[in-house]
Amino acid sequence: MVNNFDQFDSQTQIISQKNKSIKNSSFRIYILLLSFILAFLVIGIQMILMALNPTIIQNEKKVVVKDYSKRKEIKDRNGILLAKNIKVDSFYAHPSEIVDKEKVLNSLRVIFSEDDQKVFRKKLYSEKPFVWLKKTISPEQKILVKDIGQPGLYFGPRQMRIYPNGHLLAHTLGGTRYGFESVSNAEILGTAGVELFYNKELSDLKLSLKELKLSIDIKIQAIVEEILKNGIKLMDAKGGSVVLMDSRTGELISLASFPTFNPNLRPKNLFKNDPSNSPIFNRAVQGIYELGSVFKIFPVALGIETNVINPKTEFNTHNPIKIGGRTIKDYKYLGPKLSVEDIILKSSNIGTVRIAQKIGSTNLKAFYKNLGLFDTTTLELPETKGTKPQKPKKWNNLETATASYGHGIAISPIHLATAYAILVNGGFKVNPTILKKDNSNINSDQIISKKTSENIRLILEKVVSEGTAKETNFGGYLVGGKTGTAEKTNPIQGGYYENKVISTFASAFPISTGEFVLVVTLDEPENNFGSESYRYASKTAVPVAAKIISRIAPLLNLKKE
């Protein structure tokens, strides 16, 4: 009985244990079910949310590939394209994959020039697994190469910088080269000009700049370059430059230097010992010359500004002046006495030196500094940085005298244009710029007064109507300016060449307002049309400037007067 009871007891125990474990496991199952349902709900809700609002998805990481293809465009002041990227192809090969190398070479001979042939042969027979055959090829060439039908020849996308206007504005635009290169991409880097100066702005897509808008008007640039080129040919000159500036804003409407080059195929600098002979040398910006008589207007401007002289004041020009062992004389005897006006009109060295002596050397030096003749300009070209004007180290009586008529100081045509702009625009300081400016940003530092500026314009107008430039026809537009003919310095023997000159015409038009300043500089010109040959600016630089003004004035919306 006890046993039975025991049995019963143990049975109930087992049953209660079973019940307990069933309870336990069903509880676990419920937990599992609940967690599954929860998980499904979470995923389902997430999916529904995603379907309703797609912006949630954009948490994926984006792979950043540097895109060199978007180098920004360069345009002129009217939005005409000057530089742009286009897509071309690069051509490379895996030599080990090519089955019939001779057949490939024979086919390539037809497609590419004979010069490439040797290079191709060497590359295809090299041990390298990978060789570049051509950095850029045209779409037509690509099709022809594909038609060869041999394995191992590949193409990669490549961006190419093109300058649709060819050699126009070459020095200012500069050029580009490839930096880092891979099969799928290549970095384009500026090598000179604005391409180098604004390399970061042009290539960095994060910067807000959309395109680079220059102050240049390409239509005017085309006319200027054509006339400059023809003028240099006619005058048998070595080279020359033209600067056309808006005298109020300092914007350069045209900037030309000859000889020139094509930025699409920028030549290497082959003239190591004399860079100024190279076509890539920018004479307007990098060329530092003693420009001579064009300086004479500066002491006159300062004299009138400080009331030391007025246009009618007379100076003795009878005898040459001796200073510091040097004799300063005129190119011919100009008369016993000349008024300030006539000193400029007839370009008298003696008269100018007398004016400078009356003003004093400290004042003259300070004025030259204010006109920006001693410092590098702020022009946005990398070439300006290495171009510092040359000035005398000491500034004694002799240096003051020679500086008054433009000797002993060497500046670039840009410097000269800037100084003339200040003199004729009403006396405001301007900084030369290659970028298009809003008229609102006019610098208002006054260097000379409006009244003085007006006097200067009247004197410059007389030079053209009665003085050294009077024989020239400016196409009916009223122009004012000053000529300058300076002997070139001889870098080898020192001193000056006797028969090599830099002839310059610095002018402003229309002279009633002095809105535009034009500086024409010719290097070693010689006018052989008459019975004798002339080197004077009035027979060389002035006719070139006259032709330019009569052609471009209509494009600048100027009325004849």
Place this chain on the structure above:
Amino acid sequence: MRIVLTSILFVFCVISAIWAYQMNYETRFKNKQIIEINKKIKSTLDRIDLLNAEWAFLNSPERLSQLADENFLKLNLIPLSKNNIKYSMDEIDNSNEIKNGQ
């Protein structure tokens, strides 16, 4: 009661599975389409770039002046002078009247 709940959940489960499956393939399809369209956009942009460059080349001042010189007689052109330039409609009307008068 339990059967009803289970069957509702089961049906819900099947429907959402079908929906997810469809959505998955639709997304892949759309992705492919996007890639293709992007490719097309890029090649069209490249083409626009090329055409713009060609347009700029065809309109380069030197080329135009050369063409003008070549066809100077054919087009009855006359050299530009300051007398050809008028600054207002009045001036143009006046010059026409003079011509007509003659």
